[in-house]
Amino acid sequence: MRILHTSDWHIGRTFHGHSTLDALRGVLEELTAQVREHEVDVVVVAGDVFDSAAPAAGCYALLSDTLRGIADAGARVIVTSGNHDSAARLGFQAGLLREGIHVLTDPAAVGTPITIADADGPVHFYGIPYLEPALLRHLWPEARSQAAVIDRAMGLVRDDLAVRGGRSVAIAHCFAAGVEPTPHLERDIQQGGLDVVPLAAFAGVDYMALGHIHGRQQLAPAMRYAGAPLHYSFGEGDKPRGSWLVELDADGFVDARWLELPVPRRVVTLRGPLADVLADPAHEQHADAWVCVEYTDTLPERDPMRRLQERFPFCAKVVHVPADAAPSDARTxxxxxxxxxxxxxxxxxxxxxxxxxxxxxxxxxxxxxxxxxxxxxxxxxx
Known part of the structure; x- marks a missing residue:
């Protein structure tokens, strides 16, 4: 079985005030083409489908078009909710979608899989939506942290799998131990302090598809983050965009191969004195990129954004970071x-x-x- 693992689409997110909807549509169309090209059987979307709990109408249209396109390309689709999503709004679509598209948002159904068979038998897909401990005390009163609710959910998965047998894939949206988040980007999933989920909590399945971190990461051969399909901050500029093509055989996990997605507009950060940034011919290559400039002049320059946008039409952020800042004075x-x-x-x-x-x-x-x-x-x- 071939599984495409993607996550964190964040439909509706803006980039420094600029809409990303059209760019994301193009990237998701390419993802759909990859589904057809590689004869993918199942596409897994590991949370944060939307960027907010109340997305605009155009966001729903893009999601519906993409899910239909993936299904038309021959794949089943399994979608879970993330901490940015409204589980109720995302789940509302579940009953309206065509056969072969599954939207999993109900914590009470964590231990009940979507089972899809191939020539080697059944594969059980367990969707774990984002679990907010404070909202789950009626179900699991002893689980008071992200780590505890994920551990509880994975326990239900393992219990069910012990009865069913066969191969399995679990999908979760959380901070796993050992990941490297993008500074100031992913919303903290915390209960009290930094609340990471130990990797041992994810044991017992053939593949663990994770979402929430915007850069691809491999925590174990069969435990990975796919990251986001677009660059949503300048801190992501060095992170590739794509998804994992996961192979299962009769015995379980075989391999995962990275499939690159196109980058509609590169994201770059330039640093130096403002005059140098404006004049350096080497920066000509960034004329069509999203540009952040950190200018290092001792004093703030007048109207830097206007001047920079004359050279870089897509300059979206300017920060003054003096190279020789005076020593800090503790006095107010x-x-x-x-x-x-x-x-x-x-x-x-x-x-x-x-x-x-x-x-x-x-x-x-x-x-x-x-x-x-x-x-x-x-x-x-x-």
Whole structure:
């Protein structure tokens, strides 16, 4: 059996205020073409189908078109909900979808698989939707953390599998121990502190399809994250986009091969003095990319976004990160103002506050001295 493992589509997510719907549609159309090309039997989507609990109408249209396209390409589809999804809204579609498309969002049904047979017999697919411990106390009162609810869910999977026998695939949306998250991107799945799920919790199935982390990762040969099909942040720029093509034979897991997906627009981060970034001919290759610029000038530059977009039309983010920032002053601005003993020191305190630690340079001090002296002279004449 051939299984395509994908996740974290985040339909409806924006990229620094720009819609990603059209770009994602193109990528999912390519994924559908891969399903047909590689004669995939089952496509598994491991959560975060939508980016929000209340997606816009166009998001539902893209999901419906994609699921129909995959089914038309000859594959069954199994979808679970993630922490971004509304399980109720995603699950509402389950009864409306055609045969061969399964949307699993009910925690009470975790131990009941979707069984799909091939020439070697049945394969049981156990969908574990995102499990919020606080909302599951009526089912599993002893499970008060992500690790505990996943352990409980996998226990139900193993119990059911012991009776049914055969090969198995489990699908879950969580932080597994040992993964490398993208900073400031994946929402924490926590109960109290950082709540990771030990890898031992996932034992007992032939393949573990994980979602939530946006970069592909292999935790064990048969335990993997597929990542997201689009770059949704500049922190993902070095992470490839794609999905895992998983092979099962009569004995279980054989191999998983990475299938690349196209990148509609590359994501790059450029760093250096603003003038250098604007003038360097080497940056010509980034004219059509999403660009983040971290400019290292000592002082903030005037209107940097407008100037950068004249060179990089898709510049979406500008950050001032002075290369020679002044040492941090633990005092608050109010404390520095109160400590000022002269007008010159008061102006210096203000400049340090608004220029990230950089006070007046020698030329500016000369100008300030002239201005303050002139003010004293005028006041004396009044």
């Amino acid at each position: 601005y109010v404390d520095r103002v109160r400590a000022a003993r002269s007008d010159a020191e008061l102006v210096e305190a203000f400049l340090v506050h608004v220029r990230e630690g950089a006070g007046a340079d020698e030329r500016e001090r000369e100008l300030l001295a002239d201005v303050l002296d002139e003010r004293i002279r005028v006041e004396a004449m009044a």
